[in-house]
Amino acid sequence: MKRAFAVIGLGRFGGSICRELTELGMDVMVIDKSEEKVNEYANLVSHAVVGNAVDETVLKSLGIRNFDHVIVAIGEDIQASILTTLMLKELGVKNITVKAQNDYHEKVLSKIGADAVVHPERDMGKRIAHNIVSNNVLDYLELSDEHSIVEIKASHKLDGRSIIDLDIRARYGITIVAIKRDKEIIVSPQASEPIREKDILIVIGADSDINRFEKKVMS
Numbered sequence: 001m002k003r004a005f006a007v008i009g010l011g012r013f014g015g016s017i018c019r020e021l022t023e024l025g026m027d028v029m030v031i032d033k034s035e036e037k038v039n040e041y042a043n044l045v046s047h048a049v050v051g052n053a054v055d056e057t058v059l060k061s062l063g064i065r066n067f068d069h070v071i072v073a074i075g076e077d078i079q080a081s082i083l084t085t086l087m088l089k090e091l092g093v094k095n096i097t098v099k100a101q102n103d104y105h106e107k108v109l110s111k112i113g114a115d116a117v118v119h120p121e122r123d124m125g126k127r128i129a130h131n132i133v134s135n136n137v138l139d140y141l142e143l144s145d146e147h148s149i150v151e152i153k154a155s156h157k158l159d160g161r162s163i164i165d166l167d168i169r170a171r172y173g174i175t176i177v178a179i180k181r182d183k184e185i186i187v188s189p190q191a192s193e194p195i196r197e198k199d200i201l202i203v204i205g206a207d208s209d210i211n212r213f214e215k216k217v218m219s
Helices: 012-023 035-041 056-061 078-090 103-111 125-133 168-172 207-218
Strands: 004-008 027-032 047-050 069-072 096-099 116-118 137-142 147-153 175-181 184-187 200-206
Touching: 004 012, 012 027, 012 035, 012 125, 027 035, 035 047, 056 078, 069 078, 078 096, 078 103, 103 116, 147 207, 168 175, 168 207, 200 207
Parallel strands: 004 027, 004 069, 027 047, 069 096, 096 116
Antiparallel strands: 137 147, 147 200, 175 184, 175 200
C-alpha cells in the first residue's frame, strides 16, 4: 500500500532516504531551509517545501500529523533536531525516525519519544528506508550501487509454497541463497523446499528486482 512519508533535512543522509523511498513507490514530502536543496529534489518527490521545521506553524500548515512516518534528518544542529522531534510528538505524528549525531543525542531523542533513532555512520539510508516501509525487511546489505543482499520475513502468502512453485528466479531475477527457520539455517535450499510463514529468506539480486519481489509477493 502506498504510504506517505515526510523527510526533514536534505543533507546526504536525508537525500539518501528520500531517493530510496521514492524508488519504493512511496509518497514523499521533503522540507529544508535551503531553497537550493529543495529545488534539487522537487522533480523527484510529491511535495518539496522550503521551510524551517522548528517553526510549529510550518509543520501544522503542512498537515504533518497526517503522514504515516516522518524522518528527521537534520544535520549538525542537535537543538533543532530535538525541538523538531518534540513538536512532531506533540502534533501526534504516528512514527518518527530521527538521525542522531552521537550517543548523548540518541539518549535525549529516545527519552522524548522518538520511535527509532539511527546513526548514519552505522545505518545506510537504503536499509532504513526499506525497514520503515516494510515490516518484512529485516536487514539490507549493499553489494554495489545496484545489487544487495536482503533478509525478508516470509508472509502468509508464501506459506507452504516451494521455491520452484513461486518460480522466483525466473519471475523476479533474484536468488534465495539461504533460509533461516527458527535456529536452523538452510544454505542453498533445494527448489522443492517449502517456505513457511515467518521464515527469514536471505535473497540476493538487483535492487529493482528485490523491490518488485517485496511489493508483489510480500505485501
